Amino acid sequence: MKKLLFGLVIGTVVLFSACNNEDEIVPASDYAEPDFNVTVESVVTTDAAIEDAVESVEYEVDLFSGTTGAIDDLSSDASIEDQLKAGTRKQYRNRYRLGNMPDVNVDWNNGDFPRTITLDYGEETELENGRIISGIIEIVVSAPMNTEGATRTITFTGFSVDSLVVNGYIEKEVVSLEDGRVVHIVRDLVVTYPDGTEVEYYAEMERTWSQGMGTPFYHGDDVMGITGFATCKDSEGNEYTREIKEQLQKRGGCRYLVSGEVEYSANGLAFGSVNYGDGTCDNVATMNMARGQKQFRIGERVRERVQNRNQNNNGQ
Numbered sequence: 001m002k003k004l005l006f007g008l009v010i011g012t013v014v015l016f017s018a019c020n021n022e023d024e025i026v027p028a029s030d031y032a033e034p035d036f037n038v039t040v041e042s043v044v045t046t047d048a049a050i051e052d053a054v055e056s057v058e059y060e061v062d063l064f065s066g067t068t069g070a071i072d073d074l075s076s077d078a079s080i081e082d083q084l085k086a087g088t089r090k091q092y093r094n095r096y097r098l099g100n101m102p103d104v105n106v107d108w109n110n111g112d113f114p115r116t117i118t119l120d121y122g123e124e125t126e127l128e129n130g131r132i133i134s135g136i137i138e139i140v141v142s143a144p145m146n147t148e149g150a151t152r153t154i155t156f157t158g159f160s161v162d163s164l165v166v167n168g169y170i171e172k173e174v175v176s177l178e179d180g181r182v183v184h185i186v187r188d189l190v191v192t193y194p195d196g197t198e199v200e201y202y203a204e205m206e207r208t209w210s211q212g213m214g215t216p217f218y219h220g221d222d223v224m225g226i227t228g229f230a231t232c233k234d235s236e237g238n239e240y241t242r243e244i245k246e247q248l249q250k251r252g253g254c255r256y257l258v259s260g261e262v263e264y265s266a267n268g269l270a271f272g273s274v275n276y277g278d279g280t281c282d283n284v285a286t287m288n289m290a291r292g293q294k295q296f297r298i299g300e301r302v303r304e305r306v307q308n309r310n311q312n313n314n315g316q
Contacts, residue, residue: 031290032269036238038305040272040289043238044264045301048274048285050191050199051242052298053161055226055250055257056131058170058185058207061154063095064104065117065139066209097126102133115141121159129255135159145181150174162299165192168201180210187230196235197303203230205244222252226260240266245273254281256298 036043095101102125107116119137126132135158143150154170168189176182187203205228211221226248233239241264248260258281263273272289283298296302 031273031288032266032271033290034238034240034266034269034271036266036306037236038234038238038303040264040291041287041294041296041302042304043234043240044272044274044287044289045296046193046197046199046234046303047232047240047242047264048296049299049301050164050201051262052256053164053166053191054187054189054201056133056161056255057137057154057166058172059250059252060119060133061137061139061152061170061172062209064119065141065152066145095128097128100125113141113143117141127255131162131255133159133161145174146177148174148177163194166190167192172207175206180208183207183209185228193301195303198235200233201230202232204228205230220253222250224250226250226257238266240264240271248276249279251281256281256283 034040034043103120103122105118105120107118109115117139119139121133121135121137124132124134135156137159138155138157140153141150142152150173152172154172156166156168159166166189168187170189171186173184174181175184183206185203185205185207187201187205189201190198191201192198205226208225209222210225211223227244229241229243231239231241243263243265244260245263246259246261248257248262251258257276259276259279261273261275263270265271272287275286275288277285284295285298287294287296
């Protein structure tokens with residue numbers, strides 16, 4: 001995977017250098033038909049579902065480790081308890097169905113750093129919004145979150161979100177504390193669908209937590225903006241790049257991204273985009289591609305081979 005991702009990163013450097021030349025990327029009004037063995041709709045709906053799942057993972061990580069107050073609170077309890085059993089943290093319980101939150105274990109390192117926070121969701125933990133999380137997240141925190149340069153390294157064991165299995169790691173580094181907090185994120189993941197489809201996913205992003213940091217145990221006022229790019233390759237050999245063209249917005253009170261736009265390209269040619277809406281909390285997004293515009297629901301994945309679609313069209 002590392003060899004593949006190194007190649008993808010090199011390719012991305014070339015691609016994004018070319019993007020500085022206005023004529024290199026086909027305009028949004030004239031999308032290309034990529035040379036994929038599955039339809040554009042298949043690639044885009046698969047990617048949108050993955051982004052939705054990974055964003056939910058990162059938000060879970062931020063809830064338990066994203067502020068100095070949260071880390072200190074968990075560490076204080078860990079100094080007198082070996083494990084924080086599900087439900088003992090009352091400030092988190094309203095996020096989880098019937099208050100059944102994950103088991104939390106904190107290696108508080110006698111008050112020093114690094115500290116390790118382990119979130120164990122067991123066979124199944126359901127959020128109030130209906131999302132199902134299973135398995136273990138481990139978070140290694142290098143320093144207090146109000147410190148520039150502080151990092152969190154996130155790894156997974158037997159972990160899944162809504163039946164999507166997630167392996168690999170995420171690295172988050174605080175790069176600015178002005179106007180909220182800006183975190184640089186590197187994701188190096190493999191996401192596997194129940195049908196066996198795998199997507200190798202490398203991303204570099206920035207997340208700005210602009211509202212809600214002052215209330216670490218109330219999530220409804222959280223607002224986060226997300227920018228960056230990802231390079232992806234699925235197990236059928238389809239390779240593409242996704243770039244956030246208009247900042248994505250995540251709100252703590254909503255399961256889904258509520259606004260922003262992502263553009264997809266392959267070999268320097270844009271082949272589609274997804275618009276996440278106007279700020280309304282729903283799972284509806286709009287896909288634009290050479291074949292036209294279409295609304296779809298985040299998480300409802302299409303997987304159709306180009307050959308099969310052409311045969312269906314010829315038979316009509």
